[in-house]
Amino acid sequence: LALGGLAWKAAVRYAIHQQWLAGSQPSFSHGSVVELKIPRRRKRCWLVGSYHPSQQNTFTGRLTEEMFDAVFVRAHKLLALQNKSNH
16 A cells, blocks of 8 residues: 555556566555555455545545545455455
8 A cells, every 4th residue: 555646656656666567657546556466466456545544635625535545445456356356
């Protein structure tokens, strides 16, 4: 889970460097999801993006509690999908 655009960019750069992600850099937005292709890893992996829960984002309404909760629900569903596909 990348909290903010800076964390997203750093994680994407690292994933590209590790060759876990091919092609152009995926753009960041709240709720963005990118699957990472990690060799020799049987389980699927994803990078999930969220606006940073800073006062600037929460006080202005750019990030609401519901939006933040939804990112964790999405991540939970991806993990459940990962576990289901490996049984």
